[in-house]
Amino acid sequence: NSKVIQTPRYLVKGQGQKAKMRCIPEKGHPVVFWYQQNKNNEFKFLINFQNQEVLQQIDMTEKRFSAECPSNSPCSLEIQSSEAGDSALYLCASSFRQNSDYTFGSGTRLLVI
Amino acid sequence: QQQVRQSPQSLTVWEGETAILNCSYEDSTFNYFPWYQQFPGEGPALLISISSVSDKKEDGRFTIFFNKREKKLSLHITDSQPGDSATYFCAARFYGGSGNKLIFGTGTLLSVKP
Structure with a gap:
């Protein structure tokens, strides 16, 4: 029952496709992190x-990933061109x-x- | 080099035994060490943490022992229960630095047999 909500749970993409995932941080938490666990x-x-x-x-992250945390919207992490290693x-x-x-x-x- | 190492990679104990999970680090500027518990299909959850000014931190059945001189920590889980079966990650950071980035070890997979 995590207070940090991530969607989707699963994402399948072909190589070269964009992959976008979202995160709603815990209420009242202004600091947000993204980690990759292989x-x-x-x-x-x-x-x-x-x-x-x-x-x-x-x-x-600077080169192939884009991320943002707009006010009043979920944070997002997007891979511009997915690779197998992602x-x-x-x-x-x-x-x-x-x-x-x-x-x-x-x-x-x-x-x- | 910022590295955190954990051993063993996997550990099996019987219910009621004490599980001992080890962690070591290299960067002497690290001064805060949280341990996370992760079940399959879930994100890591903070279990217990210690700062470098302490040599022991206890929370119920979970105890961290910290040796600053040797740059080593251990997590002791007493009276292990099958529900403790999970992967345990030791992490480290410089408490007070900007950004609050954690450096993680690669975990110990604990299996508690009933």
Whole structure:
């Protein structure tokens, strides 16, 4: 019963297709994170926001991923051109402050075929 | 290099036994260490955490032991229950830095047999 809501739970895309997933953070949490968890349980930080502003992001996110957290709308993470290596569980998390513990959603499992 | 390592990769204990999960890190600037529990099909959930000013943190059946000098932690689960069967992740960060990014280990898969 996660308070962070992620949709869809599963996403299947062909290589080169766009893949978009959404996240509604826990109420009152202005800080949002996206992580990628691969089949080897390796977590990769992708990007984080405070309100609508990007705090940090990795190079991969800058080049092939786009993410936003508009006010009064779900946050989103979109892969512009999916690759097989993007197949993973994408986790959204939110927190009250930058240094607070965060709450994860159940994730969107992306399969790129 | 920012790395967090966990061992063993998998662990099986009998119901009622104590499970011991290990974690080590390299970056001496890390000063906050949360442990997450993840069940299949779910996201990780915060279980218990410790800051580097403490050497022990207890919450019910879950205890973290922290050795700052050796850069090692361990999570002890006493009186293990089948419902504790999950993957446990040790994570680390510099508490007080901007961004609050966590560095995760690759987890220990715990199986508790009834």
